[in-house]
Amino acid sequence: MAEIIKNLSESSSEEVTPKVDETDAAEMREDQSLAGKDDSSNIDEKSDHKLLRNICILAHVDHGKTTLADHLIASYGGGVLHPKQAGKLRFMDYLDEEQRRAITMKSSSIALQFKEYFINLIDSPGHMDFCSEVSTAARLSDGALVLVDTVEGVHIQTHAVLRQAWIEKLTPCLVLNKVDRLICELRLSPMEAYNRLMRIIHEVNGIVSAYKSEKYLSDVDSMLSVAPSGDVGEENYEFVEDDEEDTFQPQKGNVVFACALDGWGFGICDFAEFYASKLGASSAALQKALWGPRYFNAKTKMIVGKKGISSTAKARPMFVQFILEPLWQLYQTTLEGDGDRAVLEKVIKSFNLSIPSRELQNKDPKAVLQAVMSRWLPLSDTILSMVVKCMPDPAAAQSFRISRLLPKRDSFENEDSSDVLTEAELVRKSVEACDSSPTAPSIAFVSKMFAVPMKMLPRGEILNNSADDGDSGECFLAFTRIFSGVLHAGQRVFVLSALYDPLKVESKQKHVQETELQSLYLMMGQGLKPVASAKAGNVVAIRGLGQNILKSATLSSTINSWPFSSMVFQVAPTLKVAIEPSDPAEMGALMKGLRLLNRADPFVEVTVSARGEHVLAAAGEVHLERCIKDLKERFAKVSLEVSPPLVSYKETIEGEIAHPLENLKLFGGSSEYVEKTTPNGRCVVRVQVMKLPTPLTKLLDESSELLGDIMGGKSRQALKSLETLRGSIVEDENPIEALKKRMMDAIESDLSSTMTVMERDRLEKCRTLWNKNFNMMWALGPRQVGPNILFTPGRGKSTEGSVLIKGFPHVSDKLGFRDVDDSNDASVESSSMTDETLLREAESLESSVLSGFQLATSAGPLCDEPLWGLAFVVEAWISPSDRQLNEDNYSTQHSEQYGIFAGQVLTAVKEACRAAVLQRKPRLVEALYFCELNTPTEHLGSMYAVLARRRARVIKEEMHEGSPLFTVHAYVPVAESFGFADELRRWTSGASSALLVFSHWETLSEDPFFVPKTEEEIEEYGDGSSVPQNTARKLIDAVRRRKGLPVEEKVVQHATKQRTLARKV
Secondary structure, eight states, X not given: OHHHHXXXXXXXXXXXXXXXXXXXXXXXXXXXXXXXXXXHTSSOHHHHHHTEEEEEEEESTTSSHHHHHHHHHHHHSSSXXXXXXXXXXXXXXXXXXXXXXXXXXXXEEEEEEETTEEEEEEEOOOSGGGHHHHHHHHHHOSEEEEEEETTTOSOHHHHHHHHHHHHTTOEXXXXXXXXXXXXXXXXXOHHHHHXXXXXXXXXXXXXXXXXXXXXXXXXXXXXXXXXXXXXXXXXXXXXOOOOTTOSOOGGGTOEEEEETTTTEEXXXXXXXXXXXXXXXXXXXXXXXXXXXXXXXXXXXXXXXXXXXXXXXXXXXXXXXXXXXXXXXXXXXXXXXXXXXXXXXXXXXXXXXXXXXXXXXXXXXXXXXXXXXXXXXXXXXXXXXXXXXXXXXXXXXXHHHHHHHHSOOOOOOOOTTTHHHHHHHHHHHHHHHHTOOSTTSOOEEEEEXXXXXXXXXXXXXXXXXXXXXXXXXXXXXXXXXXXXXXXXXXXXXXXXXXXXXOTTOHHHHHHSEEXXXXXXXXXXXXXXXXXXXXXXXXXXXXXXXXXXXXXXXXXXXXXXXXXXXXXXXXXXXXXXXXXXXXXXXXXXXHHHHHHHXXXXXXXXXXXXXXXXSOEEEEESSHHHHXXXXXXXXXXXXXXXXXXXXXXXXXXXXXXXXXXXXXXXXXXXXXXXXXXXXXXXXXXXXXXXEEEEOOHHHHHHHHHTHHHHHHHHTTOOHHHHHHHHHHHTSSOTTSOHHHHXXXXXXXXXXXHHHHHSOGXXXXXXXXXXXXXXXXXXXXXXXXXXXXXXXXXXXXXXXXXXTTOEEOOOOOHXXXXXXXXXXXXXXXXXXXXXXXXXXXXXXXXXXXXXXXXXXXXXXXXXXXXXXXXXXXXXXXXXXXXXXXXXXXXXXXXXHHHHHHHOOHHHHHXXXXXXXXXXXXXXXXXXXXXXXXXXXXXXXXXXXXXXXXXXXXXXXXXXXXXXXXXXXXXXXXXXXXXXXXXXHHHHHHHHTTTOOEEEEEEEEEXXXXXXXXXXXXXXXXXXXXXXXXXXXXXXXXXXXXXHHHHHTOOOOOOSOSOOXXXXXXXXXX
16 A cells, blocks of 8 residues: 555656646647537537536435535536535425435436536436436436445335336446445445445346346346345455446446545546556556456556466455555545544645645544545546536437337328328437427427426516416426427427327317417526527426426427327325315315326326215325425415325135146036026026136236227237337337237246146146136226136026026237137027027126126225236026016016116126125235335344334345345335334334335235134134134224225123222122
């Protein structure tokens, strides 16, 4: 170390500075020549685009996004933030709630001027509850700065933001933040720190490469399994050769090592330029050598690989020897007791740093070190140089992202639509080229609407208050990126919703509005700077669209344009509460407030339940609290009554996993069924039920949107473009074929997991039975797209001239399971055997059977919650009425007495389905959160106690090497998650943190109707009167009480005389 510092001091300003000066001078000359070109050609399109960047900052919560943004704003934000306040003020967190909680809750933009480059920076939240804001930020950006804390490493939200960046085709750069904590807190040696940094980069590259190879990691467990396992020794990482396909490689310049709080950071190139003259090597060669298993041989002055070093024990990679060791020595000598400043002075002298003497004389060594480091390795220069070098300008980015933003749509041309398609293709080409000429069509995308208090508008704008803002005191602005043409105030544009189709006339009436843009603003954090016009590639806020846009939309100067693809959100709003005003007279104000909130928040959902309650759905507790606060204080301004959270459940039956073949045979036969008869006795309904394999159930649940489009009859071209946008299929794949294959694979995986190799004949029989069943799918439910299947009945035995309602396998037909030849294969019966009228009546009653199935699957027998993963066969036999032909009066009285026959069949099917579920051991299915906890060792006991009280199931626990932190992964039921974070903080004195994200649905194994039957059970519980109420029954009763359904509960538990303490003789 001493000799490195000596070398550092020997490389005095005479030797190093001229080289740096020459480089800077060359850059300045190049910049001036570019500027000259701009002046000569007035507004040259290419130069304008090349000098513009749109970037967002993405990371897990508390990894340093807003602190990093502060330093960039302090250096190049036009003086809106003093450098002394950077990292403390959190300039982009301007909401009171954000400052109070110390987390970012919304994405906000600011414009920076770096040299001649114009950079739009969007800061985004890291909390899982606000992941929708990450989606809105990613859509408007071309590049992403992904931050990772070097101490905490890759977390669950890091996976989520990397996936979001990949879906939106952003160019990512990696920032490894909080490097100083490795020195000061963990006290790692330079070699240990290098291994940790290398492991994090490999982990992040592993995640990105999994997305690149189309391995969609839908649930959280598989996302975490991408990370390298703990049994790989750290010492092996230094000898791993970087794969050329790796996204993040420090030698490529897209990785920065930083300490955002102290304002310093560096890339490999910074040190490569400095050491080039000293070591007599080119900076390009050094840049490749300063990362990975490259070593410097001091005797031969050569850079060698692992094989060229004599002893591997003492050898240190060049990154450790030339970068980390000087940094470590600088920190250690400055911060230790004596505070020896000789090393600091050498650094100041070597790099000609100008530091005010009052800062150097500060008694706090940390402040002195910060002053030196922030001037030696300025963070903002390092980050923005990487942005300019590694991230594309809007023209280059849009040509790469066009398949995601405006995918090609195959349409059948006719005479009427040829002009429309020609203009739509012209629009697509303009967006692809980022054409900013005045004649180009103006195309922009609004990713969200956000509310700004009227008093925050620029002076002069407040008086010009439009009618759409009303008296709420809030003005709605559109967060917009211009992709083509020029937008200016007063311009009339078309607002296209995501469902708009320019080829359909009815679509032009429903999904298009024409409006005028009132004002355009450049966003400066909380501030707004009015601009007259803005060109393609810029991010602006637009006023005047409050009445036209609810969440997001496409703005176009021509009506003949396809809308931009919809944004993908990582989670769904699962936390629901019912709200009402404390004073019923203020219901009008609440309704208005809910409308405003629904417009202002991109993710919240406001609905009215079947019972007439106003239900607010949010992503999590923090998101819900913010929505309620906004309603009370900004939008509705009334006091509210908020119900306990409304938790969703599902209902299923116990599955015979051990014997799938027997299960299938029973299902196909007629041994176990429930029979119901209509009141007039003309229809007998027999229902059989079976549990579907779990992989198939999950697939149907996840593919509900695609199934809805298929059942709705959308063309294959439309389906292909929609599914490519959702990230479900590869671009060249047919979505129907892909879904069919995935369904077959789900059955295959379930069979292979339940059957051994010895049972191959049984496996083949199961496969044959499932192929037969897939040809008989009549309907899905609930809502035609759910994870329950109705199969058409087989050919049953007709009794007494009755006719079977056969149905038709519509789902099998639309999913391509049936061949064309099979469709004409319906059982043709001779009409001589049965009455023609009865056959027609049976056909007309098919819809009643379907409706009964849909009603039964939408409200199960346990607590009116939807059914999950069940297959039904409904046999409905229609028999002729005794006096149907002879006595019309009798049949009229019959219909009046029992109601319409179709309604009777519907009710009978619904009741039979529910009874069949009750007969086959019903079970409750509850939603589970995946929970990631970080806890110090001394609080592990308290944390496990909290988890036990919440019925959590711990699945993984590991200790961070070199730190006292434990990471614990667990599943927590959604019903038990409310107040979980607060209780955890209370019991661990604020030392533990938890992050919850929805994971999956899981069946509760407990029988809600448990009665002692075996000898052991009777011995333990007696006659059943003393059986404690199990969890499943408690949950069912709670839901039934909330819904107003009857609940079986004993008012008097023990009917004996009350006992008192007093003994009266």
